[in-house]
Amino acid sequence: MVAVPPRLKTRKAPSRSRATTKRASGSLATYRAKRDFSITSEPKAARAKSQGNRFVVQKHDARRLHYDLRLELDGVLKSWAVTRGPSLVPGERRLSVHTEDHPLKYIDFEGVIPAGQYGGGTMIVWDQGRWIPEGDPHADYARGRLTFTLEGDRLKGKWHLVRTRGKPGEKNEQWLLLKSDDEAARTSEDPDILAQETTSLKSGRSIEELAAQGAIRVDHAAREKVARSKPQKSRRPLKVKGAKKGILPAFVEPALAQLVESAPRGGTWLHEIKLDGYRMQARIDAGQVQLLTRKGLDWTAKFKPIANALKELKIPSALLDGEIVVEDEAGVASFSALQQELKGGKGERFVYYVFDLLYLDGEDLRKATLADRKAVLRLLLDDLPQGGAIRFSEHLEEDGATLVRHACRMGLEGIISKRADQPYRSGRGDDWVKSKCTQRQELVIAGYLPSSASKKAVGSLVMGVYEAGKLIPVGRVGTGFTSEVAGALYKTLTSIEIKASPFAKKLPATASRGVKWVNPELVAEVEFRGWTHDGMIRQGSFQGLREDKDPRDVVRETTVQGSRDTSPGAAILEKAHLTHPDRVLWEDEGITKLGLAEFYTEISDWILPHIVNRPLSLLRCPGGSQKECFFQKHAWAGLDEDLIQRVRVGEDEAVAIQDLSGLFALVQAGVLEIHPWGSTLKNPEKPDRLVFDLDPGEGVSWDGVVQGAIDVRDHLQGISLESFVKTSGGKGLHVVVPLRPKASWEEAKEFADSVAAAMTKASPALYTDTMAKRARTGRIFIDYLRNGRGATAVAPYSTRARAGAPVSTPVTWEELSTIRSGNQYRISNLAARLLHLQDDPWGEFGNIDQVIPKSGTRS
Structure with missing residues (x-):
């Protein structure tokens, strides 16, 4: 089980000094180490006199065609490999991989780099000119946000280079190159400048013409001959001990x-x-x-x-x-x-x-x-x-x-x-x-039970492993297959049905009732939450068939050290009334009603403090997330009033739950999203939290969303308010402000409006407080409307009715820089995250005692 969380409580660049010159020369060490200058005609890594803010874009046909952008700074050329080349369309982001610094003489280099050398291939000078940075280019380069104007033959106007956070294991920094919306910009309907301009500024030749004249990389035979020659050997050590x-x-x-x-x-x-x-x-x-x-x-x-x-x-x-x-x-x-x-x-x-x-x-x-x-x-x-x-x-x-x-x-x-x-x-x-992070291994399919919700589909699988050459049972898997997969499995398994159980020992009648036995020739990969004391898997989820595995190689990967799950949540789930537990709720992930209930069992200590004893708005999807969904704000026919309560909030009717049994009742009702009010049943007219929903418009990168959340936090700190952050489970982030319930709903909404307006006024190119889509292109809508009476936002740890079964997940401000999207955490990986947390990201949420100030704007 997961751990129980703590209780919720433009300026010209300065001239270079000797130290700067020394650093610039030293920064060419990587460039020098990657090249054999007895083979390549590229400029040597030598000092050269700076001539100002020059830039070059070189079209480079190496293993992949790309464009190299180089900006003169501190006596070297800061370099990026723009994988698809620059675009003049505002909002189009072009991945730019930061590469090693190049010497200034490289600004005029054009030619053929021999095969086997680093960057082997043909290179032409595609554009040249001056770049004019806004602000301090050294400070901006260090923080990863360069804004500059290009005055080239082909590229003009304002541009942005923004560093992103790389994925785990990536070696080189990744940046994004974007064009600003100005007179030099083009629309997506206009011709692509890369298709219009294909030749060198220096020689007028194309890549292909230069390659042909250079007589390198012409045909396969020539390539192989070069590849086996001395240049190829320079790509790796000549001698490796043990080779x-x-x-x-x-x-x-x-x-x-x-x-x-x-x-x-x-x-x-x-x-x-x-x-x-x-x-x-x-x-x-x-x-x-x-x-x-x-x-x-x-x-x-x-x-x-x-x-x-x-x-x-x-x-x-x-x-x-x-x-x-x-x-x-x-x-x-x-x-x-x-x-x-x-x-x-x-x-x-x-x-x-x-x-x-x-x-x-x-x-x-x-x-x-x-x-x-x-x-x-x-x-x-x-x-x-x-x-x-x-x-x-x-x-x-x-x-x-x-x-x-x-x-x-x-x-x-x-x-x-x-x-x-x-x-x-x-x-x-x-x-x-x-x-x-989670228990996961291959298991052998020994039988199946037909679905209770769909015809000719699998409802659950009976699994086994081999032990001393004999097949032994390890339990059932009842979630993880999409409707399509469940149908395909049914068709496959019916074709290999056998009359008797393939297990070495006879099973109890309760374990074999209704099972269709099959020849144990198929292997499935299964994720599960651990082993019981008698060797059965807990909460197994089907991940897919493993065609690359021999069934007789499938053994238990760890010894059984578990015990039967006797937690209160597990006991409540056993008693919960779930009709059609194998009904698929997230088709793309194959997560069933039972799978959702098991997920909430495991994270109940984390979600319940945010949803119990609050008025709730519910997104119900009885047929699953891809079928019709609707918001339910009131009680409905067939409501189990022992578990889901009708409540009055002033003149309004709402529903509420008090415990995990109520949460399971929501699952039974097909609730895929839980949206609580920002107030409790005890004090419904005084909100105890505010939510700022950062909703990115088209063309806004994830890094822009992260920076937006940080900007909201900083603005709030400037008026003495602490805030917390969570992923939305969609495209954005939510910044949440805990409050002592003192202000009215009208005051809360007015304050939230003032914050959004102040940020929009300060950075109109980045933020908007207008809901209209036309105002949101390239900007983040700071949605303050979540803070009116009856308005809601998705609860922390609630699932979303979206592809991938994402979960709105609290994170710390410190780890926000490592998050890659608003739907990074899902039913499939959240429990493992919570299990390995040392502290609750929102552990201090309930301990913050603060009220809304008179003004949301800075003085």
Whole structure:
């Protein structure tokens, strides 16, 4: 069970000094280390006299076509790789990966960088001119928010470069390049300047013409010849201790991680984020690519986009080890999303994270240490663009326990820890161990029960594992399958039905009643909350079928150390009356009515203080989140008045609950969102909290939303009010202000209005207090209307009736910078987050004693 939370209580740049010059020269060390100047014709990393605020944009056809933006500052060129090139359309964000500083002479460089060298490919000077920063460029560069005007041949007007927070494991900073709305801007209907202007300012030649004249990278034979020559060797150390000459293996049995209770400590370990996808070996031989499962099955056709991307690496021969995943918008790998992409997508969302290198160009590296193997691998993949289909799996060397706790709080699956000083050993051993945020493993399907809510669909699965060669039962799984999956499973399982139970021992009548037994040949991945004392899983959720697993390899990954769940919540759930518990409420996630009730059982101590004994507005979706939903503010026919109370608030009628049984009654009624009043039943006319809902308009980045929340907090602090923050479960954030119930609803709304108006007046380009959509493009609507009498906002820890089953989740101001979206926390990962929290993010909420000041504006 999760822990019980604490009780709710423009200026010209200055001339460079000698110290600045020294720092600028030193900042070219990375540039120098990545290049062999006996091979490449690029400018050497030497000092040059500054000539002012110059800029250059170079069109660069390396492994991927992109545009390099370079701004002169402190005697070097600060550089970004703009993956899709600059756009003149305001609001269009272009990912810009911060790369190493370049020498000033690079501003005129144009030519062909030899294959095998860092950034190998053709480069032309696409635009040049001056850049004029607003404010102090040094301070703005340091804080990651540059605003400047470009005076180039092709790019003009005002621009913004904004640093974003990278995903876990990313090596290079990611920024966004945006065009301001001015005379130099274009609309989306206008021609794209990148398509209009394709030639060099210096030579008038295109990339293709320069490449042809440069006689490099012309055909495959030429590429391979160059790739096997001396330049190729410069991409990795010439000698790796333990490496041996050898023939490229057809397949290598993969190394597997042993599950441990706690992550290892000490400096001999490398820690990687655990990925939730398909383990895949990539075999590259003379331009041909094979993708092999951990059993050696050829799945190249299934993951063709990854195979094609690997071909573009132009590696003569290699054997890579990694994981193919699909990430959600928060950057978290999702096995269910991977299966959906495999079934109906084009493979555009596939990502191959490579975490090991077993063979490269005639050398078998398995006897080399992991640290050396990953060093070679990093160099091999070093100039790949950020956000591409092939990515280097970064690692950290900090304390494993700290890292796994952080990963769990972020909603990730866990970490893999590997001994840095050991060779690659096939099979399961102690060199690789995994620490999980939630219990999750493969289980064998032994039978099923038909759905009570849908025809020809599975309602629940009967699961087992092998023990001493015999199949033993481990319980049932009744949530996690979409209607489509439930139907497909039913069709598959009916075709392999058998008359008798496949388990080694006879089951009690209660455990086998109504079960359709099947041949135990299918393996499912299941997430669950632990083991009971008799070896059964608790709260199992189906994640998908594992076609890469042999059923007889499925064993219990940990010894049974659990006990039967005797918590009050579990006892109440057993008595709760849930009709059609297998009815799917979130179709994309396959979460059923039972699954929602189990979720609230586990987090009841966190949500109940925010919803009990308050008037409630309820979003009911009896048929699920994708069917008709409606707000219910009053009692309804068939209401269980023992559990859900009718209450009077002045002349209005509302509903309320008092405990977990009432919450289960809401689940039974198809309530997917709970919106409490900002006041209690005891004092309904005096609000005890205010909510500022930050609703981003089109073109506003997530980082803009985060900054908006911080700006609201800072404004409130300026008038002596403390605030707390939570994700909305949608696109935005909620800033919540606890109050002593003293002011009236009219006073509260007037105050909230004044805050939104003051912020809009101070930053009209960023914020608006107008609800109209036309006023919100590129701005954040600070919704203060949640603070009127009868108006509501979604409760902390309430689910949302949106894709992914997100949950509105309280976070600390300190961890806000690590959050990647407003729907990052979901039914699937919130319980693990709460379990690994050391303190309640809103632990002091109920202890704040403050009232609304007379004015929301700063003096």
